[in-house]
Every structure is written in C-alpha cells, then in structure tokens.
Amino acid sequence: MDFEIKIGTPEKQRGACAVVGVFESRKLSNSARMLDKITNGYVKNIVALGDMDGKANTSLLLHKIPDTQFKRVLLVGLGKEQEFKEKSFLTAINTILSNLQKTAATDVTLFLSDFPVKERTSEWKVIQTVIAGISSNYRFDQLKSKPENSQSHLRKIVLCIDDRNEMAVCETAMQRGLAIAQGMSLAKDLGNLAANICTPTYLAKQAKDLAKAHKMKASVLEEKDMEKLGMGSLLAVAQGSEQPAKLIVLEYHGAGKKEDPIVLVGKGVTFDTGGISIKPAAEMDEMKFDMSGAASVLGTLHAIAEMKLPINVIGIIPATENMPSGKAAKPSDVVTSMSGQTIEILNTDAEGRLILCDALTYAERYNPKAVIDIATLTGACVIALGNFTTGLMSNDNKLAEELLSAGEQVGDRAWQLPLWDEYQDLLKSNFADVANIGGRAAGTITAACFLSRFAKKYRWAHLDIAGTAWKSGKEKGSTGRPVPLLTQFLIAQTKAST
Ligand code: BES
Ligand code: MN
Numbered sequence: 001m002d003f004e005i006k007i008g009t010p011e012k013q014r015g016a017c018a019v020v021g022v023f024e025s026r027k028l029s030n031s032a033r034m035l036d037k038i039t040n041g042y043v044k045n046i047v048a049l050g051d052m053d054g055k056a057n058t059s060l061l062l063h064k065i066p067d068t069q070f071k072r073v074l075l076v077g078l079g080k081e082q083e084f085k086e087k088s089f090l091t092a093i094n095t096i097l098s099n100l101q102k103t104a105a106t107d108v109t110l111f112l113s114d115f116p117v118k119e120r121t122s123e124w125k126v127i128q129t130v131i132a133g134i135s136s137n138y139r140f141d142q143l144k145s146k147p148e149n150s151q152s153h154l155r156k157i158v159l160c161i162d163d164r165n166e167m168a169v170c171e172t173a174m175q176r177g178l179a180i181a182q183g184m185s186l187a188k189d190l191g192n193l194a195a196n197i198c199t200p201t202y203l204a205k206q207a208k209d210l211a212k213a214h215k216m217k218a219s220v221l222e223e224k225d226m227e228k229l230g231m232g233s234l235l236a237v238a239q240g241s242e243q244p245a246k247l248i249v250l251e252y253h254g255a256g257k258k259e260d261p262i263v264l265v266g267k268g269v270t271f272d273t274g275g276i277s278i279k280p281a282a283e284m285d286e287m288k289f290d291m292s293g294a295a296s297v298l299g300t301l302h303a304i305a306e307m308k309l310p311i312n313v314i315g316i317i318p319a320t321e322n323m324p325s326g327k328a329a330k331p332s333d334v335v336t337s338m339s340g341q342t343i344e345i346l347n348t349d350a351e352g353r354l355i356l357c358d359a360l361t362y363a364e365r366y367n368p369k370a371v372i373d374i375a376t377l378t379g380a381c382v383i384a385l386g387n388f389t390t391g392l393m394s395n396d397n398k399l400a401e402e403l404l405s406a407g408e409q410v411g412d413r414a415w416q417l418p419l420w421d422e423y424q425d426l427l428k429s430n431f432a433d434v435a436n437i438g439g440r441a442a443g444t445i446t447a448a449c450f451l452s453r454f455a456k457k458y459r460w461a462h463l464d465i466a467g468t469a470w471k472s473g474k475e476k477g478s479t480g481r482p483v484p485l486l487t488q489f490l491i492a493q494t495k496a497s498t
C-alpha cells in the first residue's frame with residue numbers, strides 16, 4: 001500500500017474514489033460541503049433522501065457524480081460530531097477501507113479535516129491511517145498451498161491536508177506510520193507461523209537476516225555459551241525440548257557507540273505446552289504465540305532501523321520451547337540463575353519468568369539507560385485487563401509514565417499495576433531464594449515481582465502482553481502489538497535527549 005500527502009480540496013483532485021463525511025445530524029463534513037457545492041447539491045440530495053443518515057459504521061458508494069474528477073465518491077457516516085473521538089476516527093477509516101476493498105477502486109483520497117478528532121493533530125491522523133491501511137491489507141497465507149484470492153485492488157491512499165505548514169510533520173508521520181506498520185507485519189508473521197516452523201533456531205535466523213538488511217549486529221548464544229554464563233534457569237526450561245535454545249542479541253546503533261542503549265528483552269517461548277505442569281488441550285495451539293514478546297522486539301528494531309532513529313537499542317531474546325519429556329524440569333527442581341539467586345520451580349508452566357530472569361541479568365553488561373521486557377507472561381493479565389490493554393509494571397515511575405504516554409499517543413495502550421513490596425512475600429520458598437509462582441492471587445503482579453529481583457541494577461519496566469499480542473476465535477492471529485507502543489516510546493526518547 002502506498003501513501004501520499006497532498007494539499008487540496010475535492011474540487012481540484014482526481015482519482016478512483018474520494019471519501020467525504022456525513023455526521024449523524026446530517027451535517028456535511030468540510031469536503032462533503034465543497035463537493036456538494038460543485039455538484040449542485042448532489043450530496044445534500046442524497047442525505048435528504050435518507051439513504052445516508054450519518055451513523056457510524058455506514059457508508060454509501062456513489063458513481064458517476066457530475067462535475068467531479070473522481071470515478072467514485074464514498075459517503076461515510078461519522079456518527080455524532082460532538083462525540084467524535086479516536087475510536088470514531090478508527091471506525092470511520094476501517095469502514096472506508098473495508099467497503100472500498102470490495103470494489104475495484106485502486107486509490108482513495110481522504111480529506112483529513114473531515115475528521116475533527118478532539119485533541120488530535122493531523123500528524124496523529126496520518127500515523128493512524130497508515131497503520132490501519134497497511135493492517136487492512138495484511139494477509140497470512142504463506143502456509144496455504146494456494147494463496148487465497150482475497151487481495152483487494154486498493155493500492156494507494158492519498159491524504160489531503162489543507163494547511164501547507166503541516167506538510168513536513170505529516171510527511172514524517174507518514175514515514176513513522178509506515179515503519180511501525182512494517183514492524184507490526186514482521187511481528188505478526190512471526191507470531192502467526194506454526195510452532196514447528198518458528199523454532200528458536202528460526203527466530204535466530206530471522207534476527208540475523210534483519211541485521212544484514214539493516215546494518216545491525218546479531219549474535220546468537222548457544223546452550224553451551226549459556227552454560228558458561230551460568231544461565232541455569234533458562235536452561236532448565238530448555239532441557240525438556242529437542243529444539244536447542246538460543247539467546248539472540250540484536251544491536252542497533254543509531255546514536256554512536258558512546259550513548260548507553262535502551263534494552264528490549266522479549267520472551268521467545270516458541271511453544272508453551274506448560275512442560276510437566278502440562279496445559280489442558282483446549283486452545284493449546286495458541287501457545288505458538290508465546291514468542292510474541294520476541295516478535296515485538298524484532299518488529300520494533302525493524303521499525304527504528306527503517307526510520308534510522310538516532311538512538312541505541314539492544315534486543316535480547318531468550319528463545320526456547322517449553323516441553324514435557326523425560327529430561328524436562330519438574331516441580332520441586334531448584335535451579336541457580338545467572339544472578340546467583342536460586343529458584344524453586346513449583347510450576348513448570350511459569351516458564352516465561354525463568355527464561356527472562358537470565359536475560360535480564362545478561363542485560364546488565366550493556367549498562368542500559370533502561371530495560372523493558374515484553375512477555376506473554378500471565379493468563380491472569382487477560383483476566384485483569386482483557387484484550388485491549390497491556391499490563392505495565394515498573395521499578396521507575398518516570399519510565400512507566402513514558403511508556404503509558406507512548407501507548408496513549410499511538411493507540412496501543414497499557415495500564416499500570418502496582419509492584420509494592422507486600423507482593424514480594426508471596427514468592428517465598430522453603431527451599432530456595434525464591435519460588436517461581438506466587439499462587440492465584442495477583443498472578444500478573446507476582447510474576448513481575450519475580451522479574452524485579454533480577455532487574456535491580458537499572459531502570460526497568462515489564463509489559464505483560466498476554467491479552468494483547470494475539471486474537472482468538474474467528475479472527476485468530478497475531479496483532480503486532482506492542483510494536484507501536486515501543487516504537488513511539490523510542491521516538492519520544494530521541495526527542496527527550498536532544
Ligand atoms: N504463556 C503463558 C501465559 C498465557 C496464558 C498467556 C494464556 C496467554 C494466555 C505462561 O507461560 C503461563 O503459562 N503462565 C501461567 C503462570 C502460572 C502457572 C503461575 C498462567 O498464567 O497460568
Ligand atoms: Mn507457561
């Protein structure tokens with residue numbers, strides 16, 4: 001999908017389709033009014049007929065309108081003007097895209113001033129439209145023997161603004177939107193791939209390919225390297241699997257070697273059976289998405305490299321399967337982590353924290369400005385926040401605020417849960433320094449408490465994406481989240497430091 005920013009109003013443009021809006025009060029949007037003027041009341045007539053009442057989620061496709069240079073005009077219902085918020089905008093864009101994708105139109109022209117989103121700039125509208133446009137075209141058919149013939153004809157979205165002064169910011173926004181969307185597509189592809197294909201070895205290869213394409217450095221630690229480093233916790237998860245575990249490190253230096261990096265640590269469990277504490281069969285297939293944190297790290301690095309962002313970022317991905325076998329770790333096993341802390345494994349299904357803790361210790365060597373881990377860590381997070389919101393926990397309130405605000409900015413939101421000391425006591429073990437589970441209560445928080453014990457040497461935040469990384473049911477598939485949040489956060493970091 002191509003995008004173009006233009007200055008202009010409907011009467012001066014041409015193309016396969018123009019979109020103009022109608023509010024629920026039957027009031028016409030700016031461009032609808034202009035179109036109405038040059039067509040002698042064509043739009044008003046239709047509204048008066050009652051075929052377009054301006055309700056959200058509705059649209060009406062018109063052909064051969066006299067006196068315009070567009071082959072088609074799509075009227076789109078915008079809902080109540082007073083209540084036109086972010087969600088209204090996204091609903092309108094998605095209505096437009098899904099309706100046009102049923103036609104043979106190859107391009108569409110939108111007029112951004114038609115959408116009076118409260119407290120949002122043209123820049124925001126551009127980023128959101130680009131992400132929505134590319135997402136609507138996303139298909140995952142690489143595993144089908146014949147690609148399904150569902151590709152639409154729509155190839156280009158033209159975004160018209162009316163203020164020449166906004167051209168530069170909108171162009172930048174378009175580039176950012178493209179980079180984010182490409183990062184999301186990469187994350188989606190990796191998430192959607194079957195677990196027999198997307199193994200730890202496959203993820204390592206992906207990181208190397210990404211490094212080659214974008215002037216990054218990729219290195220992969222093998223199990224014997226991890227043994228030398230004393231990563232007994234990560235290896236305990238890996239030992240039940242025939243697939244060798246990998247610790248993948250991807251380095252992006254956009255700000256010279258001197259500046260300390262931000263480290264992103266992504267959970268890369270390419271399939272989570274639960275191990276000996278095995279999961280029930282229903283929906284276990286969805287545990288192929290248990291590497292979504294890793295996928296979001298690769299997607300975010302792809303995005304920032306694409307933008308050539310002046311910042312240093314290191315991605316660390318502990319990648320392994322979690323399998324039951326004669327060699328697998330068992331409940332009651334005590335292992336020694338790289339940090340020296342001993343861990344009693346009470347439940348082998350709480351494996352994410354066991355691999356992340358060693359990766360967090362490994363991150364210390366980069367002298368990070370901040371470390372953010374991203375993990376499909378707890379079912380409890382889905383219960384607490386559902387599928388719209390990522391869970392955020394941090395040992396640094398400023399960092400937490402920055403992540404929350406990045407998510408808010410780009411429509412990929414998180415919500416903070418407390419990490420108070422009281423919760424730490426739930427992880428007491430009679431036999432080791434710490435237990436790997438804390439019981440049913442506050443499961444998301446106790447998981448983060450566990451991680452916090454390995455993140456004491458730097459500013460750290462944890463994103464629990466168990467509810468947001470993929471969709472279940474008919475629309476089953478990876479969402480590409482939280483690539484937008486992470487990328488927006490890193491963009492904001494470059495602004496903060498200049
Ligand atoms: N990968 C799962 C978390 C998960 C479960 C994400 C369902 C999305 C949907 C994680 O490894 C896990 O199994 N966590 C356990 C922890 C428990 C044993 C303390 C869980 O949430 O049940
Ligand atoms: Mn698990």
Ligand code: ZN
Pocket residue numbers: 269272290349351352376377
């Ligand atoms: Zn898991």
